[in-house]
Amino acid sequence: MTTTAPTPAPSSAARTVRLGANQYGKAEVRLVRVTRDTARHEIEDLTVTSQLRGDFAASHVAGDNSQVVATDTQKNTVYAFARDGVGAPEAFLLRLAEHFTGFAWVDGGRWEALSHAWDRIVAEGAEHDHAFVRTGQETRTAVVTRDGDDVWVLGGLTDLTVLKSTGSEFHGFPRDRYTTLGETDDRVLATAVTARWRYAGTDVDWDATYASVRATLLEAFATTHSLALQQTLYAMAEAVLVAHPAIVEVRLSLPNKHHFLVDLSPFGLDNPNEVFYAADRPYGLIEASVSVEDAPPAGRAWESVAGFC
Numbered sequence: 001m002t003t004t005a006p007t008p009a010p011s012s013a014a015r016t017v018r019l020g021a022n023q024y025g026k027a028e029v030r031l032v033r034v035t036r037d038t039a040r041h042e043i044e045d046l047t048v049t050s051q052l053r054g055d056f057a058a059s060h061v062a063g064d065n066s067q068v069v070a071t072d073t074q075k076n077t078v079y080a081f082a083r084d085g086v087g088a089p090e091a092f093l094l095r096l097a098e099h100f101t102g103f104a105w106v107d108g109g110r111w112e113a114l115s116h117a118w119d120r121i122v123a124e125g126a127e128h129d130h131a132f133v134r135t136g137q138e139t140r141t142a143v144v145t146r147d148g149d150d151v152w153v154l155g156g157l158t159d160l161t162v163l164k165s166t167g168s169e170f171h172g173f174p175r176d177r178y179t180t181l182g183e184t185d186d187r188v189l190a191t192a193v194t195a196r197w198r199y200a201g202t203d204v205d206w207d208a209t210y211a212s213v214r215a216t217l218l219e220a221f222a223t224t225h226s227l228a229l230q231q232t233l234y235a236m237a238e239a240v241l242v243a244h245p246a247i248v249e250v251r252l253s254l255p256n257k258h259h260f261l262v263d264l265s266p267f268g269l270d271n272p273n274e275v276f277y278a279a280d281r282p283y284g285l286i287e288a289s290v291s292v293e294d295a296p297p298a299g300r301a302w303e304s305v306a307g308f309c
């Protein structure tokens with residue numbers, strides 16, 4: 001038997017290492033703001049992440065924190081800025097970006113928000129002034145990335161769950177020895193939409209555009225007679241781009257929430273497309289980016305945005 005001597009590990013003196021890309025900050029700051037100027041309160045509920053980029057080498061290599069804006073300070077800043085109001089998450093994040101890049105050694109960063117929706121409770125026939133119920137609907141998302149004077153804004157939403165009980169077909173796919181799926185011209189189509197969209201600039205009515213994009217996504221989902229979830233995805237993204245000149249790119253991630261017809265024949269029953277098993281996994285996952293032809297370069301807009309191809 002031949003034995004090979006192990007290769008000696010290189011001594012640390014023989015190698016030069018270098019700090020690469022880095023960012024740091026406070027993740028998932030939970031912020032709830034109650035606006036109580038009148039008896040009819042308003043509530044804003046966000047989860048905010050702040051990450052700074054810049055010259056932080058001294059802290060990493062020597063423990064010199066003279067340029068480290070503490071993550072605790074970043075968290076406090078989020079709360080302090082909320083004292084003046086929150087408003088659209090995109091606008092709030094742009095304020096944070098402007099503030100933190102005021103430190104000479106901070107040249108950019110990434111600020112992200114999830115916006116959690118609450119509805120008023122209807123009590124005694126009227127919307128209550130200060131009692132709310134979390135809507136089981138989607139979560140609005142926003143990401144601001146700044147690099148020097150360049151800034152990119154993504155709007156978005158996640159967990160917008162939709163279903164069509166007809167108007168969906170799937171056939172014409174290749175068959176090989178592993179194919180068992182039957183062709184269908186009438187199936188249930190359901191998905192939980194995750195969408196992100198890239199704005200061309202920052203002079204935008206964020207709330208109005210969000211509401212309009214959401215409505216456009218829903219309308220396109222409802223009205224597209226679907227031959228594949230891929231086709232529905234494209235129709236949804238196209239509809240958003242056609243209706244919103246401020247938006248230049250849409251990325252969608254659509255899980256195909258399969259609804260399988262249950263075989264009721266063992267019970268002597270037919271099943272004319274009425275009783276389904278709603279499977280939770282595995283699920284098809286359909287993802288794409290759709291953009292306008294003359295879209296400005298995406299730059300760093302999509303950096304660290306997980307969950308898309």
Ligand SMILES: O=c1[nH]c(=O)c2[nH]c(=O)[nH]c2[nH]1
Nearest residue numbers: 170181227228229230256284
């Ligand atoms: O809309 C669909 N797209 C697919 O790619 C696919 N694959 C599959 O098994 N079912 C479906 N449905």
